[in-house]
Amino acid sequence: MANQRRKPKRKKAAVRAKVCRFSEQKVTYIDFTDADVLKKFMTEGGRILPRRITGVSKRYQAMLASAIKRARNIALVK
Template sequence: MRKERGRRPKKKVCGFCVDKIDHVDFKEATRLRRYITERGKILPRRISGNCAKHQRQLTVAIKRSRIMALLPFTIE
């Protein structure tokens, strides 16, 4: 029997590395809103396509912007 070769999905690239952003800012709520679901959860790295460094910074920035009331904790 032959093995079926499936198509591998295209590797996602980090949007912050592409834009050459070295630090994720919590005040950029419009940029951060792309990385949370409609329920308000933070998207994981394998779905968002971020590198590990920027995903850690993104998580801290989202949590800070939630505390400063720029982003919601939950969406009803």
């Protein structure tokens, strides 16, 4: 019993709450021609980042996904 060692407890880092960028700015439409904004929500390989990573609300994630798909279709983004 005396030989048992306990690992020191780690302090958890303060996790910052994710806030929807589009809700803050009261965006009504995400434009598919604005490639700079769309690229922030995509990986380098061209995949759409999920909500749990970006913090975007469900409504805006759907608008964002359709905008990215349209931009891909006309070759504005990879």
